[in-house]
Amino acid sequence: MMQRTIRNTVDTRGVGIHSGNSVTLTLAPAGSDEGVGFIREDLNARLRVPAHFSRVRNTQLATTLTDDGVSIATVEHLTASLLALGVDNVTIALSGPEVPILDGSAEPFVSLIRSAGISEGSAPRKGARIVGPITVTSGDCRAELRPGPDHLHLDYTIVYENPHIGTQRFSFDLTADAFAREVAPARTFGLFNDINGMYAQGLALGGSLENAVVIGDDGVMNPEGLRFDDECVRHKCLDAIGDLSLFGMPILGDFIAYKSGHRLNHLLVQELFRQQAYEIIPL
Numbered sequence: 001m002m003q004r005t006i007r008n009t010v011d012t013r014g015v016g017i018h019s020g021n022s023v024t025l026t027l028a029p030a031g032s033d034e035g036v037g038f039i040r041e042d043l044n045a046r047l048r049v050p051a052h053f054s055r056v057r058n059t060q061l062a063t064t065l066t067d068d069g070v071s072i073a074t075v076e077h078l079t080a081s082l083l084a085l086g087v088d089n090v091t092i093a094l095s096g097p098e099v100p101i102l103d104g105s106a107e108p109f110v111s112l113i114r115s116a117g118i119s120e121g122s123a124p125r126k127g128a129r130i131v132g133p134i135t136v137t138s139g140d141c142r143a144e145l146r147p148g149p150d151h152l153h154l155d156y157t158i159v160y161e162n163p164h165i166g167t168q169r170f171s172f173d174l175t176a177d178a179f180a181r182e183v184a185p186a187r188t189f190g191l192f193n194d195i196n197g198m199y200a201q202g203l204a205l206g207g208s209l210e211n212a213v214v215i216g217d218d219g220v221m222n223p224e225g226l227r228f229d230d231e232c233v234r235h236k237c238l239d240a241i242g243d244l245s246l247f248g249m250p251i252l253g254d255f256i257a258y259k260s261g262h263r264l265n266h267l268l269v270q271e272l273f274r275q276q277a278y279e280i281i282p283l
């Protein structure tokens, strides 16, 4: 299998969920071994910030990359979509500090990438096969990678005190079709009672019922309801795929998460690299 990029340049526009800024996002083809990288067109800097775990500086509610003072927030739904659709190399230009949230899911990114088409290069594609177990924990939260199949398999459990979320578990094999059908449409979610606290921290300023599932004391507040009964845990899988995509190449093995989130997922990727518990194989 050869590395892949997109065939045509495509763009879209929307607000950042945390910053509230309106942003234009452009995806452009990139060469073999360039990987996924971000350019902030609103800054004079032409620095290309790699979508790589070594650039992660903030994991509060979303994953933010920072390189030499240039930041790109909320990258995970887009980088998850690129990984799932097998796009290795692409340059993402943004006119502001945050990837637009669009409808809160990865479905618009999947459509955008598919509309651009896929083009194969001449350099071989590689993946990281897990050879040893890696576990990171924080309190009763846990994330693990174990040797497994020749693709990424996810098994995710969330436990919320809110009875309208409760305990949900979802597992699936990461393929382009399964991602597009079962995970990409799952929207980001939040508790109504947390919103004022997020505003006070300058977060969720662009959030609305148009781009997030909001759960109040009486249940889901969005008039259209949920897209899946277990939409919340499916969205956590989407976030995890985005965080794991920052390893820089596809991870092949079992990912098991219990009450994990961006911070723990990021620590797991760091630990995978630190312990070198993988072998690089051709795909």
Ligand SMILES: [Zn+2]
Binding pocket: 076, 077, 188, 235, 238, 239
């Ligand atoms: Zn998310």
